[in-house]
């Protein structure tokens with residue numbers, strides 16, 4: 001039965017998020033079919049293409065191992081632009097501040113946005129600042145919207161997967177989600193777990209320069225994790241995907257923490273990872289190219305597009321079984337980004 | 338003494354907002370001098386200009402006489418694009434939903450965004466939806482960012498005021514703020530007060546077509562009201578402005594409610610009003626043109642740019658005195674937009 005109120009799962013990025021988007025939000029706002037729901041919109045202006053995207057950040061806690069809500073808000077929008085194949089250029093920043101937020105905390109967050117913007121080569125050109133009374137928000141929420149431009153003519157999109165494509169990831173999965181969890185009061189996880197928050201536009205530029213039209217799909221596996229994102233791609237492209245469990249890079253500490261908490265790293269959020277679906281003949285080049293890049297050292301080929309067209313995703317387990325992979329159900333980690 | 342925590346006044350749009358922006362936010366984010374802090378940023382892409390802006394909406398209550406948080410969020414961003422002289426084209430929508438929000442309320446708000454977008458001729462092309470636990474937000478917060486294009490080469494900006502310019506407003510002031518106040522629980526103001534929320538891009542297009550380079554400055558007097566906005570323009574252009582108290586259009590009900598509550602309509606927020614500073618020889622044409630337009634029926638010439646350059650604003654009172662007008666101090670009406 002469907003809920004008649006908003007529940008936390010509607011923000012999971014998984015199954016319930018998709019239901020809310022498909023049934024309630026998208027028909028009223030963008031009207032875009034799922035096929036075209038990409039990380040960024042591609043617009044045409046004066047014969048040239050522009051990318052446009054937005055994300056709001058409500059992460060709790062606002063400071064966590066490896067980052068804070070500020071660099072997250074910059075890198076996240078930079079990455080959604082990059083996933084469309086665009087070069088990120090301009091950001092807007094909408095701040096919602098809770099009365100009582102210490103100005104030093106705000107300064108620290110803004111400093112971290114400033115550094116992240118400089119590192120990603122984007123300029124903050126517009127903004128807005130609202131304040132709500134104590135208890136009507138939680139310290140700070142940040143929205144960023146971003147504009148990027150295209151230096152090439154390729155189409156990179158969720159519907160671009162083809163039979164035979166290889167699936168690559170640029171490094172170990174699950175770090176961001178587990179770092180945020182570790183940062184929460186009362187949870188004492190392995191201290192070595194750090195958020196992977198990082199801008200990925202340079203890695204994407206190298207992939208575009210290196211393999212060109214061999215690059216079919218890019219997506220950052222944020223809320224809902226790698227599993228949910230691959231399921232989205234399978235549905236958008238109407239292909240089946242098979243993942244190799246043994247090929248999935250997962251840091252030891254994350255694996256351990258997930259085991260203790262009963263979480264599956266495949267469903268844990270990342271903020272510095274991308275999934276790339278590339279033509280089979282380009283896969284080795286793409287892998288080598290990633291591994292040479294600072295944000296791709298841990299890259300791996302983790303699966304491929306099989307020859308069925310049912311929108312299913314399978315995991316080939318360590319012992320040789322085949323298990324269906326669905327989108328994240330429920331809400332395992334609220335306010336992860 | 339400066340506060341070391343965020344207080345409600347930091348969201349007023351007035352003096353404290355400006356202090357926070359100048360001291361803490363702008364130096365770290367955009368770095369723009371006050372002169373260049375306009376309603377929208379103007380970017381150049383492939384030799385053509387683009388406008389880019391953002392606002393977050395946290396209004397309480399979310400439904401109020403004359404509108405709701407949804408059409409407000411669309412019209413507000415449409416208007417900030419229009420104030421730069423751009424034609425609004427694309428919006429992004431970032432939703433932050435509180436757990437427990439009735440889906441019917443969400444639907445009503447989204448329907449109202451849909452209608453407002455259609456009425457303003459803008460397309461929602463990207464979005465994001467986050468959910469926070471009960472008590473960590475207040476029902477719904479909406480961020481919109483917008484992109485517009487320019488159909489002309491004129492520069493319309495806060496720093497463009499010239500000595501002798503006439504100041505026009507397109508109708509009665511203070512309606513939005515008083516309507517929201519009227520909508521708040523326990524307040525029983527005149528029921529005829531309705532928010533003026535409306536898109537102003539068509540009126541702006543008519544002004545541009547009608548008076549061209551005679552149009553120097555446009556700004557929508559939202560938070561902080563007409564007084565604060567004129568003070569911003571005076572500072573940006575380094576001119577003095579004089580307002581005629583008797584020329585200021587204020588609806589009777591708003592005037593009465595303001596008197597009862599000890600508020601000055603000059604400081605109350607508007608969401609369907611613009612201030613235009615135009616060359617003296619174009620003023621009568623601009624006025625006539627506004628009065629012919631549905632969103633300008635109540636237009637009036639309310640003052641002029643005098644020949645001093647000290648960034649001051651004066652009000653010529655009904656009895657002939659001259660009173661200095663400053664930005665809104667403190668926070669008279671929290672969460673007005």
Ligand SMILES: Nc1ncnc2c1ncn2[C@@H]1O[C@H](COP(=O)(O)OP(=O)(O)OP(=O)(O)O)[C@@H](O)[C@H]1O
Nearest residue numbers: 093095126127128129350366367374375376559560
């Ligand atoms: N967090 C921020 N980061 C960068 N620039 C900001 C930020 N907040 C406000 N600004 C800039 O300060 C200026 C004033 O912003 P403000 O939000 O008061 O304008 P507005 O949107 O026209 O008014 P309102 O928000 O009442 O509708 C704008 O140029 C805006 O881009």
Ligand SMILES: Nc1ncnc2c1ncn2[C@@H]1O[C@H](COP(=O)(O)OP(=O)(O)OP(=O)(O)O)[C@@H](O)[C@H]1O
Nearest residue numbers: 013029030037038039222223430432463464465466
């Ligand atoms: N409120 C909304 N209005 C219009 N479109 C939306 C809205 N929320 C999400 N979308 C669209 O749905 C798709 C999925 O959005 P989602 O936020 O899950 O992607 P993402 O930003 O890549 O992921 P994350 O938010 O976890 O970083 C995108 O195409 C997005 O534009």
Ligand SMILES: [Mg+2]
Nearest residue numbers: 039080220222
């Ligand atoms: Mg994404």
Ligand SMILES: [Mg+2]
Nearest residue numbers: 055076080222
């Ligand atoms: Mg995103």
Ligand SMILES: [Mg+2]
Nearest residue numbers: 128129391392
């Ligand atoms: Mg604003």
Ligand SMILES: [Mg+2]
Nearest residue numbers: 376417557559
């Ligand atoms: Mg404005």
Ligand SMILES: [Mg+2]
Nearest residue numbers: 392413417559
């Ligand atoms: Mg505004």
Ligand SMILES: [Mg+2]
Nearest residue numbers: 054055464465
């Ligand atoms: Mg998103």
